[in-house]
Amino acid sequence: PKEIFLKDYKLPDYYFDSVDLNFSLGAEKTIVSSKIAVFPRVEGSSSPLVLDGQDLKLLSVRINSKELKEEDYRLDSRHLTLTSLPSGTFTLEILTETYPEKNTSLEGLYKSSGNFCTQCEAEGFRKITFYQDRPDIMAKYTCRIEADKSLYPVLLSNGNLIEQGDLEGNKHFALWEDPFKKPCYLFALVAGQLESRDDTFVTRSGRKVALRIWTPAQDVPKTAHAMYSLKAAMKWDEDVFGLEYDLDLFNIVAVPDFNMGAMENKSLNIFNSRLVLASPETASDADYAAILGVIGHEYFHNWTGNRVTCRDWFQLSLKEGLTVFRDQEFSSDMGSRPVKRISDVSRLRNYQFPQDAGPMAHPVRPHSYIKMDNFYTGKFSFSNNLFIVKGAEVVRMYKTLLGSQGFRNGMDLYFKRHDGQAVTCEDFFAAMRDANKADFANFLLWYSQAGTPVVKVASSYNAEARTFSLKFSQEVPPTPGQPIKEPMFIPVAVGLLDSTGKEVPLSSVHHDGTLQSVANNGQPVYTTVLRVTEKEEEFVFSDVSERPIPSLLRGYSAPIRLETDLTDSDLFLLLAYDSDEFNRWEAGQVLARKLMLNLVADFQQNKPLVLNPKFVHGLRSILSDLSLDKEFVAKAITLPGEGEIMDMMEVADPDAVHAVRTFIRKQLAHELKAELLSTVENNRSTEEYVFDHPNLARRALKNIALAYLASLEDSRCTELVLNEYRSATNMTDQFAALAAIAQNPGKTRDDILADFYSKWQEDYLVVNKWFALQAMSDVPGNVENVRNLLSHPAFDLRNPNKVYSLIGGFCGSPVNFHAKDGSGYKFLGEIVMQLDKINPQVASRMVSAFSRFRRYDETRQNLAKAQLEKILSTNGLSENVFEIASKSLA
Ligand code: HT7
Ligand code: ZN
Numbered sequence: 018p019k020e021i022f023l024k025d026y027k028l029p030d031y032y033f034d035s036v037d038l039n040f041s042l043g044a045e046k047t048i049v050s051s052k053i054a055v056f057p058r059v060e061g062s063s064s065p066l067v068l069d070g071q072d073l074k075l076l077s078v079r080i081n082s083k084e085l086k087e088e089d090y091r092l093d094s095r096h097l098t099l100t101s102l103p104s105g106t107f108t109l110e111i112l113t114e115t116y117p118e119k120n121t122s123l124e125g126l127y128k129s130s131g132n133f134c135t136q137c138e139a140e141g142f143r144k145i146t147f148y149q150d151r152p153d154i155m156a157k158y159t160c161r162i163e164a165d166k167s168l169y170p171v172l173l174s175n176g177n178l179i180e181q182g183d184l185e186g187n188k189h190f191a192l193w194e195d196p197f198k199k200p201c202y203l204f205a206l207v208a209g210q211l212e213s214r215d216d217t218f219v220t221r222s223g224r225k226v227a228l229r230i231w232t233p234a235q236d237v238p239k240t241a242h243a244m245y246s247l248k249a250a251m252k253w254d255e256d257v258f259g260l261e262y263d264l265d266l267f268n269i270v271a272v273p274d275f276n277m278g279a280m281e282n283k284s285l286n287i288f289n290s291r292l293v294l295a296s297p298e299t300a301s302d303a304d305y306a307a308i309l310g311v312i313g314h315e316y317f318h319n320w321t322g323n324r325v326t327c328r329d330w331f332q333l334s335l336k337e338g339l340t341v342f343r344d345q346e347f348s349s350d351m352g353s354r355p356v357k358r359i360s361d362v363s364r365l366r367n368y369q370f371p372q373d374a375g376p377m378a379h380p381v382r383p384h385s386y387i388k389m390d391n392f393y394t395g396k397f398s399f400s401n402n403l404f405i406v407k408g409a410e411v412v413r414m415y416k417t418l419l420g421s422q423g424f425r426n427g428m429d430l431y432f433k434r435h436d437g438q439a440v441t442c443e444d445f446f447a448a449m450r451d452a453n454k455a456d457f458a459n460f461l462l463w464y465s466q467a468g469t470p471v472v473k474v475a476s477s478y479n480a481e482a483r484t485f486s487l488k489f490s491q492e493v494p495p496t497p498g499q500p501i502k503e504p505m506f507i508p509v510a511v512g513l514l515d516s517t518g519k520e521v522p523l524s525s526v527h528h529d530g531t532l533q534s535v536a537n538n539g540q541p542v543y544t545t546v547l548r549v550t551e552k553e554e555e556f557v558f559s560d561v562s563e564r565p566i567p568s569l570l571r572g573y574s575a576p577i578r579l580e581t582d583l584t585d586s587d588l589f590l591l592l593a594y595d596s597d598e599f600n601r602w603e604a605g606q607v608l609a610r611k612l613m614l615n616l617v618a619d620f621q622q623n624k625p626l627v628l629n630p631k632f633v634h635g636l637r638s639i640l641s642d643l644s645l646d647k648e649f650v651a652k653a654i655t656l657p658g659e660g661e662i663m664d665m666m667e668v669a670d671p672d673a674v675h676a677v678r679t680f681i682r683k684q685l686a687h688e689l690k691a692e693l694l695s696t697v698e699n700n701r702s703t704e705e706y707v708f709d710h711p712n713l714a715r716r717a718l719k720n721i722a723l724a725y726l727a728s729l730e731d732s733r734c735t736e737l738v739l740n741e742y743r744s745a746t747n748m749t750d751q752f753a754a755l756a757a758i759a760q761n762p763g764k765t766r767d768d769i770l771a772d773f774y775s776k777w778q779e780d781y782l783v784v785n786k787w788f789a790l791q792a793m794s795d796v797p798g799n800v801e802n803v804r805n806l807l808s809h810p811a812f813d814l815r816n817p818n819k820v821y822s823l824i825g826g827f828c829g830s831p832v833n834f835h836a837k838d839g840s841g842y843k844f845l846g847e848i849v850m851q852l853d854k855i856n857p858q859v860a861s862r863m864v865s866a867f868s869r870f871r872r873y874d875e876t877r878q879n880l881a882k883a884q885l886e887k888i889l890s891t892n893g894l895s896e897n898v899f900e901i902a903s904k905s906l907a
Contacts, residue, residue, distance in 0.1 A: 018896045022385045023331040030064040033156040042164040044118045051146045056106040068097045069143035069150040076112040097147045121855045129274035132209025139389040142201035152200040152327045153439040163190045169208040175283045205282030207270045214240045220261045231270040239294040246312035260320045276858045281318035297706035297747040302713045314344035325435045330389045334381045338408020355598035356648045362573045367660045373469045375869045378496040381408045382464040387900040394862050410576035411463045415449050417508045426452040460506045467496040470577045478564035485561040490553045507549040510574040513565035518594025527557040571597040616677040628684045640692045648714035651721045659831050669872040671831035686725040696722040706747040720753035727757035762796040784811045785822040792826030799833040800840045817859045828866035839880035846884035857895030868905040
C-alpha cells in the first residue's frame, strides 16, 4: 500500500466548474452518467487528467461529445487516466456501472434497509463515478435521479428540487440543483420509502427554511427531539457566530447502516439512526445528549467545512476540530458548561491520551497516511478520535487566549477571507492572528508535534516579599517519527485560594523581567491566563498576603498532563471550595488517581487493601452538599476510568486495576450507604420525562447512587434496584437499573437481562444497548457469552452499530478482552479477519483495540502480537486494517 505525504501536496492540473450527474437506480446495478465542465489550471497545459475510481465498470468516456478510443486512456483498478486532451476547457462525459446491493463497505452508493444512500467522505465518491476525488476540486452540481416509483417514492439530493415527474414503466425522476460549489465528499443521494417530520425555521434575516427529517414511517414519532435540536442549533449559530443557513431546504435522513455517526452533506445530512431516533421509553439521557450534539455538529459544518472546506485531507482538523469545538460550546450553552467540560476531558484522558502515547500517535495535522478513513477512527467512535478532539482543544486555546470577542473577530475574518474556498490550518491561524493583531509565538507547533506535553509546576511562597512563584517545566514525549520535540505554547489559566478557600484577587505577575498588571479597570480579577512557552519558566505573583493554594489549568485550558506539588490537604481544599467547578472536580480526580495507584501497588504486593477515610469523607461532603449541581455531584463521585489508571502505569495491569476499582466502589458504597439511599429516595423521577438540565441531573445522581448500592450485593439493595427497574417510566432509569444489577453474576442478572430483551426485541436500537451491556461485562469468562451472542438472531456482522455494541463493547472490558489466557485477543483476531471482508472501515476500528498491546506484560504482549501477525498474513487484507495492524506492530 502507498503512503501519502503532506509535503507532496500539488495543486491539481485541472479544475471542474460544474458536474451534472444522472443516476438510473437499480439495486443490483446502477448506471451513473456524469458530465463535467473541465478547465486546466494553466492555460494550454498538456498534462494527463487522472481520475480516481474503484469498484466501477467503465462503459464509455467522451470528450466534447466524442467517444474516446481505448488508446486515449489508461484504466487500472484505482484510476482512469486520460491522455489525449484538448487544450483549454472541455466537456467530459463518463458512463459507469456500480453495484449498490453488493456494496457492504457502506461507502459510495449502497443500500440500507431497502433504501439507497451514499457516504462519500473521505474518499467514497470514487466508488460512484470516476472523478478527481480530492476536496480542493469544488464544483456546482446537479443531480438527476431516476428510479422505480413504488420501491423508491422519495428521491433526494443536495440543494433545491428543480423538477420532478413520472416516467414510463412505473418510474419517476427528480432533478436537484445545488447552487453552492462543493467538494465531491459532500455529495449525497437518498432514495427509498421514507416519510418526514416537517417544520420551518425563519432565519434572522427572514429566510423561511423548510426542515425535514426523513425516516421509515413508523419512526417519524421518534424524531421530535432531533427536530428540536436542529432548530436550537440553527438559532445558536446565529446568536453566537452570526451564521445563518443559506438555502430554503434542510433535509436529514436517518439510516440504520452507517459506519460513523453522521455526515454533513450539503443540505442533505445523513445520520446513523441512533443519532436521530429517540423517545423517553427507548432512549436514555445520554442518547438525547448525543443527538443534540451531533445534530448541532453536522449543522455547524454548513459553514465550517462546507462553505469553507479543506484543501486536502491533512487539514481535516480545520473543519473537524473547529466543528467539534462548536458543538461542545453549543451543548455547554444548552446544559451545564462545567459538566460538559468534565465529560469531554474525561473522554480525552481515557481515549485520546493513551492514543497519543502509542504507536498510532500523530499530530493534529498528520504528515502522512495510507488510508484516510483511519484518521476518523477513534476507539469505536468519531468523538473518541484523538486528533479530532485534540484539534478541538487547539481551537479552544485560541478562544482562551483571545477571549470571546477576539475569537469571534477571528471567525468573522476567516469567513470574510475564505468563503467558497478550500484552505489550510495556517489560514485559520492567520485569521485569528490578524483579526486580533495577536502574538501567538510558536502556537502552530500544536498542529505539527504529536504527543501530550507533560507540564510540571513547583510553587513557593515568600512571606517577606509577599510573592508567590510558579515554576513551570515542560517536556513533550517522543512519538513515532518525532524523537525530539520543541517546547509548546501552553495557556495556563490560574487562580489562587486562601487557606479558608476564598479566591484571592490577583494584582500583578512578574515574568521574564516584566511586570504585568492583571487587575481590570479596578475590578478584582480572580483568574489569569499565563503564557507558558519555554522549557522552563517562572511566574511570580505579587501582593499575596499568605501562602495561597493555586488552582492550576482552570477549565482545563490546555490539553496537557499536569503534575503539581499540591499536597493532599491542598487538593481537599480545592475539592471543597474552588470556584472553578472543573478544577473542583479535577482535585477529586487527582486524589482518586493517587489513591488508586497506591492501592494497585498494594494489590500487586498482596497487601490488604484499605481505603483512606479522608477520601470517603471528601466524597461524603460532596454527596451531602445540596447546594451543588446534581450532575456535577454525579461526576464528582465517579472514579477515574480503568483506562486512565492503566495509562499512568509503567506496565498496565488490567486485573489489578479492575480489582482495586471494584474494591473502592464497594467500600464507598458500604461507608456511604445511608447517603446513597437517601440520594435515591430524594431524586426519583416523579413527573413525565423531560430532557432538561435539572431533570437529567437528578436522574444522573440517582442512577449513580443506585449503581454504587447494587455493588453491595445485599438483598435490600438488590430489591431496591429491581424495584427501580420495574417502576421505571423511561429508558434512562430502566437501563441504569438493569446495568446496576448486571454487574453481579447470578440468576437475578440472567432473569432481568432476559426480561429486558423480551420487552424490547422489536426495537433494534434498544437491543444494541442490551448487546453492549453484556459485552462490556466484567463477569469472568465473558468471552464465551459474547461468542454465543454472535449467533443471536438480532446480531448481524454487516451492521456497524451491532458490531460496535458487541465487539467494541467487549474490547472495552479490561478483564475479559485482556484475559491472561489470550481468549479475548483470539476472539478479536477472528472477528477482524471476518469483518475485513465485509467492511474494512469497521474492521480497522476494531483492530485498533490491539494498538497499545506493548503497554501490557510479556505474556499478553506475545498473545496480542501473534493475533496481529496472523491478521497481517491474511490474503487480500484491506489497506485500512493493514495500516493499523502494521503500525501497531512497528
Ligand atoms: N465528517 C463526517 C465524517 C464521516 C466519515 C469519515 C469516514 C468514513 C465514514 C464517515 N462518515 C462520516 C462526520 C462528522 O463530521 O460528524
Ligand atoms: Zn464533523
